[in-house]
Amino acid sequence: GQSLEQPSEVTAVEGAIVQINCTYQTSGFYGLSWYQQHDGGAPTFLSYNALDGLEETGRFSSFLSRSDSYGYLLLQELQMKDSASYFCAVRDYNTGGGNKLTFGTGTQLKVEL
Amino acid sequence: NAGVTQTPKFQVLKTGQSMTLQCAQDMNHEYMSWYRQDPGMGLRLIHYSVGAGITDQGEVPNGYNVSRSTTEDFPLRLLSAAPSQTSVYFCASRDETGDQETQYFGPGTRLLVL
Numbered sequence: 471g472q473s474l475e476q477p478s479e480v481t482a483v484e485g486a487i488v489q490i491n492c493t494y495q496t497s498g499f500y501g502l503s504w505y506q507q508h509d510g511g512a513p514t515f516l517s518y519n520a521l522d523g524l525e526e527t528g529r530f531s532s533f534l535s536r537s538d539s540y541g542y543l544l545l546q547e548l549q550m551k552d553s554a555s556y557f558c559a560v561r562d563y564n565t566g567g568g569n570k571l572t573f574g575t576g577t578q579l580k581v582e583l
Numbered sequence: 584n585a586g587v588t589q590t591p592k593f594q595v596l597k598t599g600q601s602m603t604l605q606c607a608q609d610m611n612h613e614y615m616s617w618y619r620q621d622p623g624m625g626l627r628l629i630h631y632s633v634g635a636g637i638t639d640q641g642e643v644p645n646g647y648n649v650s651r652s653t654t655e656d657f658p659l660r661l662l663s664a665a666p667s668q669t670s671v672y673f674c675a676s677r678d679e680t681g682d683q684e685t686q687y688f689g690p691g692t693r694l695l696v697l
Contacts, residue, residue, distance in 0.1 A: 478623075514688070569631060572642075
């Protein structure tokens with residue numbers, strides 16, 4: 471099966487940069503995704519990495535190192551509205567033919583003034 | 584384009600009752616799935632479907648049934664509700680075009696089993 475580890479909580483100040491790490495263990499890694507979820511809301515897709523390197527989308531970037539089974543989400547110029555939970559998720563082609571997406575337990579980001 | 588819709592938004596059941604959580608998507612996605620979310624446990628996959636007529640089990644399928652008669656609809660049935668099934672349920676569909684993949688979630692159904 472798969473397992474993912476990410477910090478449970480991170481606190482940062484408005485305008486700062488924060489990095490949320492995710493380490494994973496899978497037998498047949500397919501790709502790493504990141505989702506954002508505000509309290510009471512539904513998860514929304516942020517980014518996906520299948521290959522090593524950095525993917526940038528506006529203030530958010532996501533990095534993957536397949537050899538280290540590690541990725542991170544980087545949030546720049548933090549805003550109060552970025553306070554939310556962030557989940558990493560993996561697809562594993564050895565599980566359900568790659569059709570199962572397994573989520574980490576989430577990192578609660580709190581942005582302070 | 585409504586995306587992924589779920590009904591009801593809230594539901595209270597008594598132990599032993601059955602009910603169906605509805606999910607529909609209008610994006611013509613082949614892949615759909617159901618998750619439950621409990622505090623501190625992230626999202627756990629209940630069942631998924633890769634197309635009409637095809638379903639499979641996820642991590643926590645016990646106590647739940649699904650069917651996929653059309654591309655658009657993927658209902659989740661609770662056969663005999665138990666307090667352990669108190670949770671928030673999310674339906675999702677996935678876009679797998681090109682090299683990217685985006686999973687779209689519905690707004691969720693908050694279920695309380697007494």
